[in-house]
Amino acid sequence: MLLRSLFLLLLVANLGFLAWRTGWLEPVTSAVGLPGPGDGREPQRMAQQLQPQAIKLLAAPPSATVVPADSQPAATPDAAASEPLSDAQRAASSATACLEAGPFGSAERAPVETALRGVQPAVRWEWREAVPGWWLAMGPFPDREAMRNRREELLRRGVTPETVSSGPLLLLVLGRYAQRGEADAQLAALNARGVRSARVLAPPGSGEAQYLLRVPAANAEQQEQLQALTREQSSAHRFAACAPGNGG
Template sequence: MLRSLVLLLLLANGGYYAWSQGLLQPWGFAPHEQAEPQRLQQQIRPELLRVLTDDAGKAQRSTPAPASPRPAEPVAHAEPVAAAEPDAAAAAKGECLQAGLFDAAQADALRHAAAALPAGSWRLENATLPGRWMVYMGRFADADQLARKRSELRELGVSFDRPNAALEPGLSLGRFSTEEAAQRGLTQLNAKGVRSARVVQERLDMPGFVLRLPQADAALRAQVLALRGALAGKELRPCA
């Protein structure tokens, strides 16, 4: 009886195996095949599908996702600038230079010396050196009084300088181009505690002459500088 039961179970298992594997399909015995062809048709490039191993999957999960790119900031493009090239014509013409102020006697000597320069390359022009005003303290009776005033000004935090020789011994507390500006400077000094200062005109308007070279190239400049005595120590400088 037991042998028959075992044999029956073996036959049943063998038949189920044959049925599940489709070996009995030619005789009409086979499991129902579940297929969805429409899903296969909807797949997009299935050949790109890659199966990761467990180690590869962990590595990919631990790798941070790349940050989304920031929008590019606008870059200002400068217009191409042509390289500066020296203008040969302008260099040949030279630059405007002047020297002065010369008084009448100095102007006569310069006029005589400059006669050797190329015609039309120079001229003497009338000019006036404007006057100058000063906040002044003095004159002092002696050097001791001058020293005491200097010490007082240092304590007040007021700067000072020497005046011109005609106002010695004394102290200059500031020089100004106009009397009004000098008066404002004096008011500010009074607010600091300065009491004995006053406004004086240090220099009167000074008429004279200015040597002007409208187009001085290197050669003309060298010729003029050779007239050292006639220039009376005045330096050439760009025209104002």
């Protein structure tokens, strides 16, 4: 009986709350001063919060303009070429060296000077009488064909001999040296490489005057041209640094 009474009481309370919530009892609650179902919602406050007409869109701040790398002006070749040379570059271009070649016979001087006149910028050269020294040579050969065959064999071994015809003598000169010891040392080096039959001898006709060619001051460009002139010659006729005490 008690449970039934509680059930009926809860049912009546729920029905009363539903009636109040839906506004059916609003005339009664207003008359007695009780709050209505809409009082807890604060409609005025909600109306103040929702004001779409007060919303304003703000413009984004201006951003930095990015210029593509392709649109930037590139340095022109003329501008790069006009940049001044560094101290190291100027020093390298102006550095000179003393070069020397020979000895040469009297008859060889004229064609050598003709070749030197083709070097640009022009170089200054001078001749010095050479003291007769020693040759490292092969021969004499019985004929030019035998000498040519031997020369081709030496070229295959990386040795470039000089062909010398002194009267009836046909020789291949592998080097010319001022001191006998220098010639002997080179002969030993060639023997170690398998090059045989060379020997050290005094130049034929040692009484003939021999001359050393010296270029006292040649820059890098001139040095390259001078070396090209004698690249196919024997080691004695190629340009090398001046001997100590002979530099310009």
